[in-house]
Amino acid sequence: MMEAGRSHFWHSDGRQLSGLSTLLLLLPFFAIIAFVFVYPILQLLVISVLEPHPTLDNYARVVENPVHMRVLMRTLWTATLVTALSVVLGFPVAYYMSRAKGTVAALVAVCVILPLWSSVLVRTAAWSFLFQRNGLINSALMALGLTSEPFKLLYTQSAVVIAMAHVLLPFMILPIYGALRSIPNDYGRAAAVLGATRLRTFLEVILPLSLPGVVSGSLLVFLTALGFFITPALLGSPQEMMISTLVSKQIREVLDWPFAAALVGVLTVFVTLLAIVFSKTLRFDRLMGNAS
């Protein structure tokens, strides 16, 4: 969320619109957001506490049932692993990208940005081909003699973590890249002139200054991972559900709306609170590739 201090972003001098025109131009935006976003979410939250009668029982069922608690814990743990994996994979790429020039820079940028704009289903389907019994990974392992029997990779939690990290990696790389790019080159040079080795310059100058990007990217990945649906639904095991797949099951098979609404309530409130707490670090505008 952009803090109030950056509200100059929205203002420019010059002749201003009249209050009425401003309102008329904003009306469609507020109408559609109110009608298609705020209302349906609020309605779910209301159902979660009012049905079948005013109660918190639906929430009690989430925390008191060990099966449901395990789903919540698995969701938190999976999102944590995905975030950690994305930092480990993404930081060096962002660092390399921030230093690269010319063709190399363009090539790296394409590799990062193309997946961002390609279908999540395509990427998830690709992983299900790779993870199959006779897929590329098992074929390669057997050809190398590392295993004689194909591994069970598909429908495991590892498959979900790897594929989710793959899908969410651009959300980690781009904010870190943005933070690294905003560090003036002089800082590194100054450290070098003062006798710091390249490693020390990195550890004591570049790394601390890039931390806001790391925090921002980690939050984006973590928050998105918590509610991820497609990848766990297609690559995960039905015995190891995440919160989103449990919600889907409650609605499509069990038809237990109040309980599904409570699950959605837990997820939405948790994610929103985290987003509010860290609102200063989340910079969504960077995702469009304009590091403004």
Place this chain on the structure above:
Amino acid sequence: MKPPTDRGSLALGAYVYAVLAFIIVPLVIVIPMSFSQNDYLAFPPSGFTLKWYAEYFDSRQWRAATWLSVQVALLTALFASVIGTAATYAMIRGRSRLVTVFQILLIGPIIVPHIALAVGLYLFFQTIGLSGTIPGFVLAHTVLTLPFVVFTMAAALGKVDANLEAAAMSCGASRFQAFRLVTLPLVLPSLASSALFAFIISFDEPVVSFFLSGVRQKTLPRRMFEDIEQNLTPVIPAIATLLIVLSILILLGAHVLRSRSVTR
């Protein structure tokens, strides 16, 4: 600067290219698979055939799903870019006290998990008869794409000097004329690229579509989801290849528009 040649840099380079391979290989792997003669999706692919593409184009179900997604994405691109640009223009040129509310509502659809919105809309649209209809999909996708349109347009409109419009208006142009004749041409490339992005986000949107799709009205991502979940037929790599080509075309289009943009 001299190109770094020490061991640390080499290791970094090797690691980065390994990660880039991890990013790109799963995407490009579907391309050879889509031409494979194998009826089951084994690796390595063998032979060469276009039969999976033919199966996709010949199938009434796949065609219907694709056509539905095209209609929804086109209308979403139109709505989101018009509504988003109007709102952004008002926020930049007006003196609205709604800045904070606007920003919170704008970020909302990005923060709130899509599964939550999908379930909420599923319930709501069912009661008002919008479930599984084109207007229903378009409304939902417009909400999901508006933030991206606003970010793009805020960057573009913010760079247009307000005095240009003021000058046009002091020469007798109305506010609307000043916008249409002065500002709009300057931000047109950004407007077009935000429409492109809205199109591709809507066309590929899987979660909300999954819940809003009816028995007959299924978007392409919903059909793909069912196919992958149930039997994973070799038509999927063919469709995936086509979708990757579409993403590349959209990004190329956006890139061309960006380099043409006067307000850059």
